[in-house]
Amino acid sequence: MNIELRGVTKSYRSIHALDHVSLLAEPGQIISLLGPNGAGKTTLIRCLAGIARADKGGVYYDEQEFHRDRMDLRRRLHLLPDFPHLFWDQSILRNISIILHLFDADGDGTKERVLALLQDFDLLPLALRPVQSLSRGQAYKAALVAMIAADRELWLLDEPFASGMDPHGIDAFKRHARTAAKRGRTIIYSTQILDVAERFSDRVCLIHQGEVRAYDTLTRLREQAADKDNVLEEMFRQLRESGQ
Amino acid sequence: MKFHSPQFERGLKRLVKSTIRRSPGLKHEHRRAKRYRRNLNLTWLWRLALSCLLGFTVWTVQMQTGHLATALAGVGIYLLAGLCFQTQSLWAKLYGSLDLPALTILPVEKANIFHWQLQKFLRGSIFLLVDLLVMLGILAWLNDFSIWKWGAMVLFAGVAWFNVLALAAYSVWRLPRWAFQTLAGGLVVLGLVLFFGRTSIAPLALHLLDGCAPELNLFMPTAWPVAPFELLAQSQHWWLLFLWLPVFLIFGNVKLCLHRILDGFIYREVEVPPAMDLVPGEDTVTESSGEPPKQRGPTEVEDIVSSGSFLVRPGYPLRRLPEQWLWQWLNGREHSLAEFVHPSGLAIGAAWKKLFIVVAATTLLVLLAGRVGSVTQFATLGLGAFVVFCMALANIVNHGRAFTPMWCGGVTVPLYAGYGIGFKELAGFFFKYALVQLPFLVVAFLVLGGVSAWCLGMPISLGVVFGIKVAFLMFASRFILVAFAFSSGTNDSSRFHISSVLLMAFVVVFGIAFLGLGAASLFVPMPAASFMLLGASILDAWLLFWIYGWFYRFCRFDLMALPRQ
Numbered sequence: 001m002n003i004e005l006r007g008v009t010k011s012y013r014s015i016h017a018l019d020h021v022s023l024l025a026e027p028g029q030i031i032s033l034l035g036p037n038g039a040g041k042t043t044l045i046r047c048l049a050g051i052a053r054a055d056k057g058g059v060y061y062d063e064q065e066f067h068r069d070r071m072d073l074r075r076r077l078h079l080l081p082d083f084p085h086l087f088w089d090q091s092i093l094r095n096i097s098i099i100l101h102l103f104d105a106d107g108d109g110t111k112e113r114v115l116a117l118l119q120d121f122d123l124l125p126l127a128l129r130p131v132q133s134l135s136r137g138q139a140y141k142a143a144l145v146a147m148i149a150a151d152r153e154l155w156l157l158d159e160p161f162a163s164g165m166d167p168h169g170i171d172a173f174k175r176h177a178r179t180a181a182k183r184g185r186t187i188i189y190s191t192q193i194l195d196v197a198e199r200f201s202d203r204v205c206l207i208h209q210g211e212v213r214a215y216d217t218l219t220r221l222r223e224q225a226a227d228k229d230n231v232l233e234e235m236f237r238q239l240r241e242s243g244q
Numbered sequence: 245m246k247f248h249s250p251q252f253e254r255g256l257k258r259l260v261k262s263t264i265r266r267s268p269g270l271k272h273e274h275r276r277a278k279r280y281r282r283n284l285n286l287t288w289l290w291r292l293a294l295s296c297l298l299g300f301t302v303w304t305v306q307m308q309t310g311h312l313a314t315a316l317a318g319v320g321i322y323l324l325a326g327l328c329f330q331t332q333s334l335w336a337k338l339y340g341s342l343d344l345p346a347l348t349i350l351p352v353e354k355a356n357i358f359h360w361q362l363q364k365f366l367r368g369s370i371f372l373l374v375d376l377l378v379m380l381g382i383l384a385w386l387n388d389f390s391i392w393k394w395g396a397m398v399l400f401a402g403v404a405w406f407n408v409l410a411l412a413a414y415s416v417w418r419l420p421r422w423a424f425q426t427l428a429g430g431l432v433v434l435g436l437v438l439f440f441g442r443t444s445i446a447p448l449a450l451h452l453l454d455g456c457a458p459e460l461n462l463f464m465p466t467a468w469p470v471a472p473f474e475l476l477a478q479s480q481h482w483w484l485l486f487l488w489l490p491v492f493l494i495f496g497n498v499k500l501c502l503h504r505i506l507d508g509f510i511y512r513e514v515e516v517p518p519a520m521d522l523v524p525g526e527d528t529v530t531e532s533s534g535e536p537p538k539q540r541g542p543t544e545v546e547d548i549v550s551s552g553s554f555l556v557r558p559g560y561p562l563r564r565l566p567e568q569w570l571w572q573w574l575n576g577r578e579h580s581l582a583e584f585v586h587p588s589g590l591a592i593g594a595a596w597k598k599l600f601i602v603v604a605a606t607t608l609l610v611l612l613a614g615r616v617g618s619v620t621q622f623a624t625l626g627l628g629a630f631v632v633f634c635m636a637l638a639n640i641v642n643h644g645r646a647f648t649p650m651w652c653g654g655v656t657v658p659l660y661a662g663y664g665i666g667f668k669e670l671a672g673f674f675f676k677y678a679l680v681q682l683p684f685l686v687v688a689f690l691v692l693g694g695v696s697a698w699c700l701g702m703p704i705s706l707g708v709v710f711g712i713k714v715a716f717l718m719f720a721s722r723f724i725l726v727a728f729a730f731s732s733g734t735n736d737s738s739r740f741h742i743s744s745v746l747l748m749a750f751v752v753v754f755g756i757a758f759l760g761l762g763a764a765s766l767f768v769p770m771p772a773a774s775f776m777l778l779g780a781s782i783l784d785a786w787l788l789f790w791i792y793g794w795f796y797r798f799c800r801f802d803l804m805a806l807p808r809q
Contacts, residue, residue, distance in 0.1 A: 051349065074351035085346040093256055097248035106252040115259050125273035127260050132655075135409045 001027055001076060001153040001186060003048070007057035010043055015129060017043040019210040020057065025203070027153070030181050032197040033190040034232065035078070035207035036239070041190040042082075045156050046208065048188065049079035061154075075103055075165065077154035082163065084143035086130040092142045095131055099146040117145045120172045134196075137164030144169075148176045157189040161196050174200055187200060194232040204232065208239050245356070245363055267718040291371045298322060299378040306386050309454045312474050317457035319379050320467025323408050326465055328371050328428035330365075330412035335420070337365045338509060358509050362502070369409060376401040379449060380473065387477040396476055396729040402492045402593070403491065404469040410494045411465060421595035440759040444767040452626065456619040465490070494630045554634060564593025570680045575674070581665065585644035591645050592639070592677075596684045599635045606632065608696050614699070625699055629692055636685055636718060640678050641725050647733050649805070658733030661803040671726050671789070682715070689715040713778055717762045723785040724758060727751075727792035736801040743800040747792070754788035757781075 003025040010018040017040045025031055033041040046052035047059055050068040059066045066073050086095050096114055100106040118124040121141045131139050140163040147155060155177070161170060177187050181202070191197050193217060197204060206214040214221065214235060225231040264270045306315040338361050347357045377398065384397045415422065453460075461471040463483075470488040475484060524689045560583055562568045567590040574582060582590065606628025613621040646665075649656035660670055693711020694704050729788055731737065761781035768774040795801070 049349065055608050071351050071353065079349045081349065085348055085349055088342050093253060093260065094248060097253040097256065099350065101246075101248045101252065102352055111252070111256045111259050114256055115263060118260065119263070124260060124264060125270055125276070197288070 002060075002062050003142040003154065003186060003188075004060040004063075005044075005047070005057065006060060008044075008047055008054045008059065009056035010040075010047060010052060010054055016210040018047065018054070021207075021210070021212050021214060022057075023205065023212065025186055027184045027186055028181050029202045030177060030200065030203055031203045032201035033188065033205050034192075034194070034197055034236075036236075037192075038116060039207040041207055042158055043210075045079070045158050045188065045190060049077060049156050051079070051092065051144055063073060074110050076152055078103070078147050078150055078152040079156045079190045080140075080143055080147050080158065080160070082159040082165075083136075084140050086131045086143055088128055091130055092118075092127045092134075092145075093144060096146045098114075100150055100225060103150040103152065110166075112202045114149045116143065117148055117176075120176075121145055122166075135164065137166060137169065139155070140165055141169050143233060144173055148173075148180070148230060151180065151183075153185055155187045157187070158238070159191060160189050161191050161193050206235055206239070207213060213239065245359055247356075248351070255772060288371075291374070292643045295371070295375045295378045298375050299382045300320070301380045301385065302379045305450065305453070306383060308450060311454060311457065312383065312387065312477050312479070313461060313471075314454045314457040315383055316470050316473055317402075317453055317460040317464075317467060318471050319376070320460060320464045321431075321453075322375070322379070323372075323466035323470075324464060325405060325428055325431035326375070327408050327411050328424040328431065329370055329423075330372065331415040331424045332428060333368055334362075334365050334412050334416050335424075337361045337368075338416070338505065350478055354509060355506060358506050359671075362785070366409070369405070372408060373401060373405040376404050376470075376615045380404075380470070383473070384476075389476065397473070400470060400473050403488075403634075407469045407491050407494060408466060408691065410501070413498060413505065414494070417501045417504045418773075426634055426638065430630060430637075433633070433637070434630060436759070440756075441767075444763055451618075452622050454624055459619065459623075462487070465494070473545055501663045532686065561589030563589065563591065566592040566596070566680055566684075570677065573680070577669060578673050578676065581670060584660075584663065585646045585670075585673070586642075587645070592681060595635075595639045595642075596681070596688075599632060599639065599684070599688060602628065602632055602635060603691055610695055610699060618699075621699055623698060629696070632688060632692060633718075636688060639720075640681055640685065640718060640722055641729075642677070643674070643729050647729050649733060655804040656733070657804045658730075667730060667793055671730075674726050676720065678719060682719050684711055685718060686715040689718075709771075713766055713774070716778060717765070717781060720762075720782040720785040722759070723789035724755065727789045730792065730796060733805060734801045734803055736795070736803055743795065747795050747800065747803070751788060752792050754784055754791070758784045758788065 001115060003023070005021050005023040008018050008021045010017070021040075021044065025133050035041050035045060043052055047054050050059075050066060050070075053068070061073050061076065062180065064070070068074070068115075087098060090098070097106065100110060100114075115124075118127055123138065123141055123145060123146065126134065131142060134142065140160075144160075144165075147157075160173060165173070177200075181187055198218065201218065203217050204214065205212060218231070221235070222228050225234050227234045264274045302315050302318060305318050306312060311314070325356050338358070341361060341364075343361075344357070347360070380397045380401050381394075384394055389397065415424065438449055461467045469491050472484040474481060486797050493580070509733050560571070562571050570590060570592065571579070571582070606625070609628065610621055610625045613624040646658070648659045650659055650662065689711035691711070693707040693709070693714065695707070697707020697710070700707075711786045736744055758781050761777050761784055765774050765777035765781055768777060
């Protein structure tokens with residue numbers, strides 16, 4: 001799925017959350033969204049998911065303009081907010097079942113895939129428990145299992161590394177995301193952990209005050225940076241200095 | 245309508261279970277996970293018990309009055325309470341359900357979300373139908389109905405049930421701002437008062453109901469579908485059939501109502517307005533003034549911090565005299581608690597002003613209604629007293645945001661629990677808050693008592709004393725309600741544990757004793773004995789609070805609860 005943002009502007013009254021953001025993402029990439037708090041990362045993810053409507057410009061998937069009512073396009077992407085939105089009084093299995101059914105992804109072979117994922121994320125013994133009885137990390141893992149099993153073309157994740165998941169869960173997520181990217185899925189996630197972004201992304205998008213300050217592959221960013229080992233840290237430092 | 249595939253889920257469940265069974269490690273973990281104490285869901289048992297109690301009530305009404313119309317008016321009043329509950333429930337399902345955030349981010353048409361929530365609402369309303377079947381079934385049995393009349397009884401129950409649901413939909417569409425929850429709560433309190441005062445208050449209420457049953461059946465929309473039920477018991481009032489005309493009009497309107505609600509049932513992007521800087525010591529400019537939000541530069545903020553002006557307590561709004569009295573009475577710590585519980589200021593005076601306007605209006609209307617007839621007069625008085633009672637209770641039991649449940653990690657924790665606020669100090673603040681209102685409470689019920697005595701042709705002084713007693717009982721209920729408020733944020737009653745059972749036993753025993761002693765204090769004719777009983781009921785309420793506090797202090801339960809839909 002080709003993803004394109006054309007001059008997306010989103011304001012909350014006088015505050016510009018996104019200011020003429022234009023991006024192009026090809027399939028099969030892992031893109032990390034970086035930026036200080038309040039930079040507009042979450043708003044960008046929400047615009048991509050159709051949760052927030054752009055005031056100006058537009059989001060295009062395979063050259064088709066996207067908006068909330070385009071159910072055909074919405075079925076091709078999956079959003080996982082920082083606090084997972086689930087059916088709290090239902091079991092993990094029912095939650096997965098609902099999500100897969102709504103994405104038309106409960107066909108042949110799905111059961112086995114879900115089982116393997118539950119095992120992978122250490123959720124199998126908890127599979128029949130209501131989500132409301134789980135810890136935040138477990139609930140997030142349940143939502144993640146549904147997301148990986150649904151396997152949409154575009155995965156949108158808001159702060160997956162600050163979700164309360166244990167190291168094993170984080171590792172499993174990275175593994176599955178890498179495999180998915182190889183299959184042509186696009187994974188866009190926001191994070192504040194620069195080490196993670198440096199190791200776990202093909203492209204980095206640095207946002208500051210609603211504007212895209214850098215959007216490139218890590219290799220190319222390294223070529224331009226003075227400190228090749230800490231390229232993202234250096235970029236952040238420059239950003240702060242320019243702001244002051 | 246289902247959002248999941250049952251076949252897929254069954255297959256997945258089988259697969260999961262068989263995998264768990266094959267691995268001893270997983271089996272062990274699964275067993276450990278199952279040990280998690282689930283929230284006991286005995287709602288259906290309570291509801292069935294309530295249905296039986298309602299059936300018994302209807303039976304008693306018919307047996308004591310001998311009038312089917314009176315029993316049907318009782319059913320209509322119950323359906324009125326049901327309407328309040330159902331409206332609240334429909335509103336909550338459509339706009340406050342915990343499922344909505346999940347469905348919003350999934351690819352589902354809004355119409356499907358709407359129908360799904362509507363389906364959940366319908367499922368939740370089934371017990372109302374059960375109540376109707378039980379109540380009308382009892383009446384059918386008492387009136388020796390033939391088989392076909394029993395069939396008609398089921399039809400009546402179905403029509404009455406659907407009528408309530410249709411009215412609930414109409415209310416959500418047209419009257420969304422009505423305080424249905426307060427009304428429903430008030431009717432429940434009324435039901436409890438009648439239940440516990442079944443030897444004292446209930447006969448009076450029954451007499452009143454018997455007197456105005458035909459009028460109630462004529463004017464209450466919830467009674468319209470059941471009123472013609474009388475015809476099955478050889479009544480000659482064929483005109484009652486005309487009451488089904490407005491019912492069918494309501495039914496015909498359902499589709500339009502649902503369409504209108506669906507039109508407004510759209511996902512709204514939450515736009516948080518940009519906040520202006522709140523500079524200590526300066527009045528905030530409200531948004532409506534049209535001024536752009538003020539933003540201060542870093543130097544100015546630095547000055548505010550270094551000068552320490554941000555540590556100076558801002559002026560707390562004390563608009564009227566009662567608030568000022570309370571503020572003078574509170575100590576330093578309680579001032580902080582007041583600011584925490586009511587951040588936008590105390591509002592005692594304004595609330596009581598409203599209540600006294602209702603008291604005055606009730607008095608005036610009762611005087612005017614006396615010219616129409618005694619039944620109208622009693623009905624006006626009853627309605628007015630009920631509204632005043634609900635308003636007074638809301639004024640006394642104002643917990644602000646102290647017990648607001650905060651979602652954290654799969655459980656909800658009451659707000660106060662996160663701020664190092666103790667049981668005793670918070671309860672102490674609430675008692676002082678209630679005590680300041682006691683003079684207003686006494687005056688309001690003293691007036692109502694006097695008016696009631698005048699209506700009943702009794703000495704005014706008797707009514708005045710009755711009113712004062714009611715006011716003190718309401719004040720005493722504050723002790724119990726504080727304990728209940730603390731209880732709402734804990735798991736004290738949702739697990740099987742010796743301390744939970746003990747606590748519940750204490751609460752039930754002392755709660756019933758309070759109601760019993762309170763009712764007795766109102767109706768025992770000897771003044772000395774009645775005041776002793778009043779004192780005993782106040783002491784009983786305080787003891788219930790004290791016992792709850794003991795359990796609380798000794799950490800017999802957690803300050804968190806599993807969230808409920």
